Amino acid sequence: MLSAREVAELTGWPLRTVRYRAQTGRIPAVSILNNRNRSEYAFPLATQSNEIQLKYYEQHGLTLSAPEKTALQKVKPSPVQRPLDSYTDADREKIGFWQDVVDQWMLYRSQTGKPLSELDHKFVQHMRVENPGMELSVPTLYRKKKALDQGDLDSVIDRRGKARKGKTDMPEYIKKTFLHYYLVDGGEGHAYSIAKCMEYTEKWAEKNAVNALPLPSYSSFYRIAMDVPEAVRILMREGERAYYNKASVYTRRDYESIASNDWWVGDTYTCDTLTLGPNGKPHRPYLTAWVDVRSGIFVGWYISFGGNSSQNSIYALRRGCLAYGMPNHNAYVDNGREYLTFDFGGRGHRAKKVLANGEAPFEPKTILDYMGVEMKNAIVQNSRAKLVERSFRNVKEHIMRLFPTYTGGSPEEKPEALKKALQRGDIPTDEEFIQKVDLLISGYLNYEPYYGSVPADKGKRRIDVYNEHLEHVRHVEEDVLNLMMLRTSKPKKVDREGVYLNIRGKKVWYNCPELHSLWQEKKVYLRYDPDDLSSVRVYREDGSFIMTAPRCELEAKYGATQEEIARQQQLKNKYKRVVQELAATLLPDAPPEEAAALVARMAEENLAGPTTPRKPKTVELARWDEEPMAMAVGDIDIFRMNKNSDGGYDDDEFDY
Incomplete structure (x- = not known):
């Protein structure tokens, strides 16, 4: 921006002429406030003539590039030689x-x-x-x-007129200002329209570049917007998530190099149908499933009706392990809380290095750790990487549509027959739904043709693809698998009542004489089977096993009978006897000397024993130093003293 005085020096005009021409609009200028808070004109250098611009650059010793100098001198450039x-x-x-x-x-x-x-x-x-x-x-x-x-x-080839086809005389800074509103200011979800970006550009030019007005037509700005590369447009206007899903480089997965059971992927699908619950009301089922990545078959699944939870994933995984063996290497899941729990797969990206109280978080051995399986998590909000969602689409299209209460995946897909089915009560019960879905997944979906990413396997049945590429099976006995899949509680201190599990808001207590006597006031954690709460396995904080503790029987209701109270007292006595037996193991077989006799003997031995003679370095003789009583001065008038006293005293009370 040039001042009025600089323009006067460059043009040779009087300063008054420069200001007058700026005021009348004959030369482009912008009104600003100077450091004395007074209004004055500033002149954009880019709006001046080529001669003035060259003169300014020469006076200030600024070096121009060859294209810039050529443009200002209006010299015809050399022809461009293109291959x-x-x-x-x-x-x-x-x-x-x-x-x-x-x-x-x-x-x-x-x-x-x-x-x-x-x-x-x-x-x-x-x-x-x-x-x-x-x-x-x-x-x-x-x-x-x-x-x-x-x-x-x-x-x-005579490109006269064609070289400028679709181009305008729009200044470059106007184009970039428009692209700023179109890509940056209107980016990440704002997405201003082309017309709005033109409006904002025009308002900006009214203050900063008057000489660029009027702006070209809408078609000129439309061409500028359309010339923006698609990847740039998506990233700047729609954000990183849209760019990743629509325009980023796609990494092709190599399915040929993996074998069956190498990778299992899990997720939960809200079924697009309604079933009849025990309370007589329709509700939606949830299908939690694990799919083998190589073949695409469902290896394990579980249907629930109370929402999604980590326990449903464990049930489905347990069924898959019993039917097809455990996964050989990896379990691929999303970032839901049903997987990122401390006892199933670990916290993943939700893990905290230090808690609010400064302590390290509790990180026990997880279920997947016991199974020797590593959990892999999908990138957050990356839905295209989840193979199981494509399998769920097959469940929707090939199974859910078979039920009269099919709801569709959206309001647009909702069939008209649904309302009639609900009115006539043609609703499958939970048991009927589970039985039919189990049959169709195991005997129908798993036998459908394979249309995955391996061309050599296309057209084969999925179950055949699984069997052909099954190289290694990790078989596990049911009782061992049950131990692997026990849930884990947070560390708890054992108190006089034992230790408890919080099951749906209710405390379930566990205790036994050994736990009561040996581990009271110490921290432990429990591993348990949610389907069998009759006992729990107790572990130290370092993960070593201690014992199996049964459910505590020390509980009596108000108004209990004498027999029930007596039985409770017998249990308490049993706990006491164990404590007494433990104490006995800590004591010697023969009782030692009593403490009182031991102390008296120590005193006698001390008095009878030799002592070191006293040898002080100095001896000081203490003297009695008493100060005599001070004597009264003058005669004492006893009668006057009595007279001045409060009421005086009876003379008979004094012995003169």
Whole structure:
């Protein structure tokens, strides 16, 4: 921005003339406030003439690039030489045509005895006869030959007017200002329309670039917006998530290198149908499933009706392990809380290094750790990487549509027959739904043709693909698998009542004489089976097993009978006897000397024993030093003292 005085020096005009022309709008200017809070004009350098701009740069010693200097000096730039393969087929055909014409012309001019001008004229007439409708002249021949000699192929194909097709005289800073509103200010979900971005650009130009007004038409800005590369447009206007899902580089998974049971992927699907619950009301089932990545078959699944939970995933995984063996290497899941729990797969990205109280978080051995399986989590909000969702789409299309209470996946898909089915009560019960889905998944979906990413397996049945590529099976006994899949509680301190589990808001207590006597006031954690709460396995905080504790029987209701109270007292006595027996193991077989006799004997031995004689370095003789009583001065008038006292005293009470 130039001041009025700088413009006056560059143009040679008087300062008053510069201000007047700015006020009347004859030269572009912007009104600003100076450091004294007064209004004055500022002049954009870019709006000045080329001569003024060059003079300004020379005065300030600024170096311009060659293209900038060429543009300001209005010197015609050298022709741009582009490689032949950068042109279209039609353009290359036209270039070859003119090359042949020029070659024929040069050969025709090689005749002797005739003037070249006459030969040129006759050659043009000859070419017009052979090519009816062809517009050719001698100047055109010279122009084409010069362009071919210089390598200016754009001029050969005559791009006059085409080079600027779709372009305007819009200044570059106006274009970039428009793109700022279109990509940056309107990015990440704002997405201003092209018309709005034009409006904002115009408002900006009214204050900062008056000479650029009026702006070009809507079509010019539309072309600018459409020229933005698609990947740039999606990233800037729609955000990173949309870019990742729509435009980012796609990593192709290599399914041929993995075997069956190498990878299992799990997720939960809210079924698109309604079933009849025990309370007589319709509700939606939930299908939690594990799918083998290599073949796409369902290896384990579990249907629930109370929402999604980590226990449903464990039930489905347990069924899959019993039917097909445990996964060999990895379990691929999303970032839901049903998987990122401390006792199933670990906290994953939700893990905290330090708790609010400064302590390290409790990280026991997880169920997947016991199974020797590593949990892999999908990138957050990356739905396209989850193979199981495509399998759930097959469940929806091939199974859910078979039920009369099919609801569809959206309000648009909701069938008209659903309302009639509900009115006539044609609703499958929970048991009927489970039985039918179990049959159709195991005997129908798993036997459908494979249409995965391995071309060699396409058309085969999925179960056959699984069996063909099954290289290793990790078989596990049911009782061992049950131990692996026990749930884990948080560390708890054993108190006088034992230790408890919090099951749906209710405390379930566990205790036994050994736990009561040996581990009271110490921290332990429990592993348990939610389907069998009759006992729990007790572990130290370091993960070592201690004991199995049964459910506590020390509980009596108000109004209990004498027999029940007596039985409770017997249990308490049993706990006491164990404590007494434990104490007995800590004591010697023969009782030692009593403490009182031991202390008395120690005193007698001390008195009878030798002592070190006293040898003080100095001895000080203490003296009695008493100060005599001070004597009263003058005679004492006893009668006067009695008279002045409160009421005086009876003389008989004094012995003079």
